[in-house]
Amino acid sequence: MAVQTAASSTGSTVPTVDLGPATALSCRECGHRVPLGPVFACEECFGPLEVAYDFSGYDTEGLRKRIETGPTSLWRYAPLLPVPADVADKPNLNPGWTRLVQADRLARELGVDAGRLFVKDDSGNPTHSFKDRVVAQALEAARAFGFTTLSCSSTGNLAGAVGAAAARAGFRSCVFIPHDLEQGKVVMAAVYGGRLVGIEGTYDDVNRFCSELIGDPAGEGWGFVNVNLRPYYAEGSKTLAYEICEQLGWRLPDQIVVPIASGSQLTKIDKGLRELIELGLVEDRPYKIFGAQAEGCSPVSAAFKAGHDVVRPQKPDTIAKSLAIGNPADGPYVLDIARRTGGAVEDVTDEQIVDAIRLLARTEGIFAETAGGVTVGVTKKLIENGVLDPAKTTVVLNTGDGLKTLDAVAGTGLTATIRPTLDSFREAGLQ
Amino acid sequence: MAVQTAASSTGSTVPTVDLGPATALSCRECGHRVPLGPVFACEECFGPLEVAYDFSGYDTEGLRKRIETGPTSLWRYAPLLPVPADVADKPNLNPGWTRLVQADRLARELGVDAGRLFVKDDSGNPTHSFKDRVVAQALEAARAFGFTTLSCSSTGNLAGAVGAAAARAGFRSCVFIPHDLEQGKVVMAAVYGGRLVGIEGTYDDVNRFCSELIGDPAGEGWGFVNVNLRPYYAEGSKTLAYEICEQLGWRLPDQIVVPIASGSQLTKIDKGLRELIELGLVEDRPYKIFGAQAEGCSPVSAAFKAGHDVVRPQKPDTIAKSLAIGNPADGPYVLDIARRTGGAVEDVTDEQIVDAIRLLARTEGIFAETAGGVTVGVTKKLIENGVLDPAKTTVVLNTGDGLKTLDAVAGTGLTATIRPTLDSFREAGLQ
Structure with missing residues (x-):
């Protein structure tokens, strides 16, 4: 050490x-x-x-200019992150600065005023999920603490993000996953050449094993991005808030819809927004944060609706596997934030998730992971229920890529099959 | 019309x-x-x-400043593209401005001098291939010409790029593919909600049918991005050259390795580099362009090696399906450019393609499509053969995403499977 x-x-x-x-x-x-x-x-x-x-040395306009002339990655916000000033020169994946898409066609279908609905599309990150943001922070902490192996427990997106970041940085990696994961996900995680270890057990067993390993000499020199490096790792989600505000022209959104897995991302987005206000980079005015869950794993939504302060764990059963954490560590903080800002937490069924994936794809050309189906589906439901104001500026997060959860829309197929002739084309009624 | x-x-x-x-x-x-x-x-x-x-109205420094302060997408180069000046305000996918990765760990393995090797990673585009660049140009031409349907023949990447772009812009789309395409590719293309028509026949039959449809009243109002909009479409590849030079600090690379399918991309990269020289945006000095093919579809490479000016068609048989055009329309122009610039055209086997995909993933954390395996594999071969100079600044293109060609590395799997105990971890020799 x-x-x-x-x-x-x-x-x-x-x-x-x-x-x-x-x-x-x-x-x-x-x-x-x-x-x-x-x-x-x-x-x-x-x-x-x-x-x-310690942000005390910053003057607002100097900071704004430094950010605006910085790299087109999340390192433009290095002055606000737990990373050294020269981070952009080190070998890492340089994630972030993903598109904020003004979603007018989706807005029309959802009854939102034109120009008011935006999708923050994090599928453009190097390994196509927001996990690249958090892993990038953990990697710098690992460097600072002298670790030589990057590790994590994962069921998918995080495994790929850690494998890729470690490869690029010249770290060893050892990623632990349930042994019976789908072959496609195994390939995506294994291709970066690090160690990929299957654990005979559930994701909970994998997690418990990782905690044991940290306390053992065998885990010496290992940085577990989502365990012993978690404080640094989690800060990466602040950059979603920074980017959204800068891309809106240094303005807070009125409403923002965030998926909930552990709840960490939502709490850090709130932290990021508050920092921008305190630094004077955006005007101080109210914003509402909404949490989105799948019905099949909705412990925070259930607690919100019941008016509880504590979250009762659930056994997940949903196609939104990247959000399937039945006992979310930051659940109580999420409840606090939703209530404090005047937001809400809502959930949607697997069928609504699939419908929302299709809706986003056919209106905006964005093919979202199931987690993106959850946020779009919840947005739709919140508007229908009168909870989300369709006249206000609203940002919906898509945190992953549809290519990684193809099974969710596997029923999608050919409109028609024809012979290669104009007659066959006409017979099929395609003209 | x-x-x-x-x-x-x-x-x-x-x-x-x-x-x-x-x-x-x-x-x-x-x-x-x-x-x-x-x-x-x-x-x-x-x-x-x-x-x-007509670029005659531009002064060099004014143009450079306009580009540098433009959007972080390929529309920063709108003054050099066949698009209206306000293109960035129209609904499109805003592709481009993808990462140029300084690939020092790959360089070390290939024997290239430190700081001299770069990978232009186009997997960061909205639908994760360079096709978003060309489709974005075709879409603007379609708008200008009053088309209401966007169409193409495709076997994969282009289908998704057209479907997504049409959805975002509110166009109808009708994409033609061979009817027996893998289910995953069908889903990726169909999810955007446009028409996806399977043709009973080969890709050549699909192409021939599309040409017939253009001449028929049934095709009235249809823009086929890679047929009747091809001149505009093809210009999108120039932006790869623009971005590479700007990202190198407004300098030409000494050597650039480009995959060859139809050959259009390589010819347009050359066109883009020459335009930058003529506009004074980069210094006029020699550069070499190298073409990369898979051995199983290497008509241009074969012609280059034989010293021929014409390209003899081949029947493709390679895992690099996005490059599998046996009769490449721009083949003769590619031969011209490789010879004029002092470059070469080379090919690699399917096994070398897979090895190169793994090499790029484990050194730089970039998971490339098979086409990226072709360019990295060819770069390795050209260095070993003394054709490519390892002391010169070299840019290798990765034009697509490994998630779309998972089968190529399907053999990749778990390092070990263990029980969730420290004893089992030690027994497996993992510490």
Whole structure:
């Protein structure tokens, strides 16, 4: 381990790792601060640790200009992330700066005012999901802490993102997945040449095993992006908020619809929006955050509707596998944010998810993963129920790519089959 | 048809369509000029028609600034393309401005000097292939000519690109494919909701049928992107050259390796490089263009090696299906360019293609389509044979996405399968 910290007598610390504006880790529950390091739970109260920053040296217009003239990747926001200033020069996948698509044809079908509906399409990332954003942060933390192996537990998108990022950076990688994953997903994760280990058990078993490995000498020097590097990893989702606001002309959206798996992404988008307000980069005005789940894994939606503050775990059963976390760690925070901002949490059935994938594809030419079907489907439902205001600027997230969940729309096929003649074409009524 | 042209007595014409700097179509063989319209073959000599431009009003530094402050899509080059000036405001997929990846780890394996090897990764486009670039041009031409249906013949990438672009723009689409295409490719093309028609026959039968349909009243109002809109469509490939040079800091690469299907892309990259030189945007110095084919469909490579000027058609048999054109229309022009610039045309076996896909994935985290395996494999072979100079700046194109050709690396799988215990982990020798 290359991490060295010097603790002062007041409990504040001077980290010797360079993670840019990041100064410490801070407990989300009790505020206890610890030096930057590969830890994720508060030693005082077991609450989740978050990255704390020092942004005090920035003047608003200087920062805005620095961002606008920066690279066309998420590294344009390096001054607001736990990464060194020269991060864009290091070998990584340079994800981010994906398209914000003004979705007028989708808006028309959903009854949203023209010019008011946008899709943030993260399928344009290097491995075609938003996971590239979070893994990019974890990779820089791993570099800073002297790790040489990048690891994770995954059922799909994360496995590919970690394998690709490790390959590019010259890290070893070891990714743990349930042994009975679909062959296509195995190929997508294995092609980057790292170790891909099948675990005989469920995804929960895989997770539990990874936590054991971190505490064992065998896991020495391993950075688990979604476990011991999680505080850094999670910050990557802030960049979705930054990009949306900059792409709207440095304006907050009125409403934003975010998928919920662990709930981390939604909480970090809220954090990102609040940072932009505090830094003066956007005007301080109200925004509403809406969470989207699949009915077959809707613990946060159920708690929201019941008015509960705690989330009762569920056993997932949905085609939206990238959102199928039955016991979402950040569920209570999501409930807080939805209620504080005046948003909501809603869910849709698998059938509605598939319909929404098709709707987005035929109106905007965006082929979304099942998670994108969840957000579009929930948006539709929230408008129909009068919860989401169709006159306000609304951003819907698509966090993944339809090519990875082809089975969801496998029924889609040929309009007609004809012989290669004009007569056959006419007989089929195609003209 | 909405096209109206006014022919003067001298044979010059004043088009009433607004396609920006495009002024006419010009025959590549005899130079005969015709007004901008949905035509593709010279009425004098049957040679291919190309877009002719008037760039005379541009001053170099003004143009450079206009590009650099333009959108982060291929529309930053709108002043050099057959599109109206306000193209970025119209509903289209805004492809382009994909990553140019400095590939130092790949360079080390191939024996190229550090900092000298780059991969232009076009898998980041909206439908994950370079076809989005060409379809985006064809769409604007279709708009200008008053077409309401976008069509093409395809075996894969183009079908998805046309379906998506048409959906986004609110066009009808009708895509023709061989009826026995793999189910995954059918789904990818069908999800955008346009018509997808299977033709009982080979890809050649599909092509022949499309040509018949263009001449028939049933095809009235239809823009076939790769037939009657081909002159506009093909110009999209110039943007690869523009982006590469701008991303290198407005410098020409010394060497560039391009896949050959019809050969059109390679000829347009050459055209793009020459335009940048003529406009003063890059220094005028020599560059070499190399063409890459699969051995199982290598008519241009065979002609190059035999010293022929004509290309003898082949019956394709290769896993690189997106390059499997046995009778490439632009083959003779490719031979000209490779010889004129001091480049070469080379081919690799299917086994070498798969090895190259794996090599690129494990060194740079880029999962390429089989066509990317062809260019990387050919680059390796050209270096080993002393044809490509490892001390010069070299750009290798990856034009598509590995997710679309998963079968090529289907043998890739788990490193090990273990029980979720540390003992099992150690027994498998994984620590």
